[in-house]
Amino acid sequence: MEQVVMNTALKESESLLSEIEHKSHVDVKKCYQCGTCAAGCPVSYVSDFTPRQVVKMLQTGLIDEVFKSHMIWLCIGCGNCVARCPRNLNIPHLHDTLRILSKEKGYPCAEKDVDIFNDSFLKTVQYTGRLYEAGLTMLYNTRSGHFMAGMDVAPGMFMLGKISPFPHLIKGRKEVANIFKKMREMKGAK
């Protein structure tokens, strides 16, 4: 019988899919495309792809398209899809993994503001040990260029005591900062 030689692109796509499945603990081959996740997803209607389509693209090797997609950034991690999936696929975890890998592999981010927001959120947690709402707003607004974002509701929230100009520092913030440090060391980042 003639030996079939797998072409390089196919091999690369298969090894990338293995990496995605290994890191996300999601076996995309289990999905039988019932569409239940897409039907319950609150962001599908504003996105370029539904969660079902993201899984289908992974199954068929369209990994570049997935890395460039808006869906992996627009997913809000609500868990509707996991709760309803008959195959128990953890789609939000899959999307988280895809975000991380797309950044690591240098793909252009389809939703830069989401990336900036996530990063600003984590920075406040790193330095104060918990979310610092005013700090997050300042960081996000300056880094994204949306200088007035949230300014319409901020005075009312200050008046109601829902946000404070100063951070509430927790006791174990040194330990929290160490978690970030350890993660950076593990990834070999600065």
Ligand code: SF4
């Ligand atoms: S609900 Fe689960 S099995 Fe059905 S399409 Fe979505 S991921 Fe696939």
Ligand code: SF4
């Ligand atoms: S977790 Fe993400 S993909 Fe799943 S339903 Fe919610 S927004 Fe949609």
